[in-house]
Amino acid sequence: MTVINSNSAAMLTANSINQNDRAMTSTMERLSTGKRINSAADDAAGLAIATKMTSQIRGLDQAGRNANNATSMVQLADGAAEQISNILQRMREIVVQAADGSNSDSDRAVLDVEFKEAAEEIDRIVDVTEFNGKKLLNGEAGGVGDSSVQFQIGANATQTLEVEFSDFNLAAGTAAITGAAQTYSYDATAAQVAGLTSFTLTDQDSNQTIVDVSGLSSTADLSGAIDTALGSAYSTSVSGDTITITAAENKVQTLTLAGLGTPTPSPTPAPTVTGAPDVAGTPMGADLSSYVSVGMGTDFDATLNALDTAISGVATQRATFGATMNRLEYAVDNLASSSLATATARGRIEDANYATETTALARTQIIAQAGTAMLAQANQKSQSVLSLLQ
Numbered sequence: 001m002t003v004i005n006s007n008s009a010a011m012l013t014a015n016s017i018n019q020n021d022r023a024m025t026s027t028m029e030r031l032s033t034g035k036r037i038n039s040a041a042d043d044a045a046g047l048a049i050a051t052k053m054t055s056q057i058r059g060l061d062q063a064g065r066n067a068n069n070a071t072s073m074v075q076l077a078d079g080a081a082e083q084i085s086n087i088l089q090r091m092r093e094i095v096v097q098a099a100d101g102s103n104s105d106s107d108r109a110v111l112d113v114e115f116k117e118a119a120e121e122i123d124r125i126v127d128v129t130e131f132n133g134k135k136l137l138n139g140e141a142g143g144v145g146d147s148s149v150q151f152q153i154g155a156n157a158t159q160t161l162e163v164e165f166s167d168f169n170l171a172a173g174t175a176a177i178t179g180a181a182q183t184y185s186y187d188a189t190a191a192q193v194a195g196l197t198s199f200t201l202t203d204q205d206s207n208q209t210i211v212d213v214s215g216l217s218s219t220a221d222l223s224g225a226i227d228t229a230l231g232s233a234y235s236t237s238v239s240g241d242t243i244t245i246t247a248a249e250n251k252v253q254t255l256t257l258a259g260l261g262t263p264t265p266s267p268t269p270a271p272t273v274t275g276a277p278d279v280a281g282t283p284m285g286a287d288l289s290s291y292v293s294v295g296m297g298t299d300f301d302a303t304l305n306a307l308d309t310a311i312s313g314v315a316t317q318r319a320t321f322g323a324t325m326n327r328l329e330y331a332v333d334n335l336a337s338s339s340l341a342t343a344t345a346r347g348r349i350e351d352a353n354y355a356t357e358t359t360a361l362a363r364t365q366i367i368a369q370a371g372t373a374m375l376a377q378a379n380q381k382s383q384s385v386l387s388l389l390q
Helices: 008-033 044-098 105-128 190-194 219-233 300-350 354-389
Strands: 148-152 160-164 183-187 199-202 208-211 234-239 242-247 256-258 272-274
Touching (some): 008 354, 044 105, 044 160, 044 300, 199 219, 208 219, 219 234, 219 242
Antiparallel strands (some): 148 160, 183 242, 183 272, 234 242
16 A cells, blocks of 8 residues: 555664664774673672672772781791891890809899890880881780780671780780689589579670570470580589589680579579680790899899790790791782682673674674664655655
């Protein structure tokens, strides 16, 4: 049928031109930005995955910078500890010299002057060694009363490294004490156990463990329930009405029993604690503050032994610093490798393939030209009606 008002050929061609124009615009956008996904409409699922990868990459890169900062911080502490070690070596040399019988009292007095100044310099170095405003060697590197620092060396939560910087002050020297496993004993009769409505154990860090008391009727039942709830951190045994809980670690794990129902014992059972926790020592090994005011003293053997302990303690702490620096170096390399691998994976999702996109651009440009020519032909077709009107 020959018509004028409805030019279906022209409308079909115009629609094809519009579709091709959108495709050409999308291709040009990808070529101009370098990304295959420029909006959620391009690839909704791909955008979600790429966004998560971006968070991971940025976290890994920041963790790498954190690890480098941590390395610098530990290097600074180790450099100061090296000087303290050198001073202790010189102090020991002075004591060896003073202990020789060829020296007069005046000679020893002169040597004592250098000895005192050297000791005072140790405390001065401890007081001035700082990184970004944090004093590193005075026992408060991690805050007041806390000498440990936690570094965030991963992209996600709990991916941290804790470093002990210790306290190098002469007056803060303490020896390490090896403790014994802590044991806690509770008395609980069968009647008391049967009356339990709840049972909670709380350690010194306020961590709570809830023990399931349903169906318990004896002290042995309660002991077994406690053992199951606490897991490998403790071992539990029972003898008569006494439950004994032994900590696997040599540290303070004061456990508090709470939540007794009817009948309520009077007084509430409290643990009987035996054993002592481990106590970490500090590099100096003992209180050496007298070296600043009194000097080396007259018991040269005792002073030499104390200095040997201090030199060994500082060397041990420096070994910790060295091992930490090596570990941080490995962490930085691993973070860089993980970031690269994740960025490569993200690129496969959101980066534009220029070979594909340039081919698509050439195709859409040719189709645009052909479509324009066909639209002209479709519009010209309707003019044949005029021949019928002559």
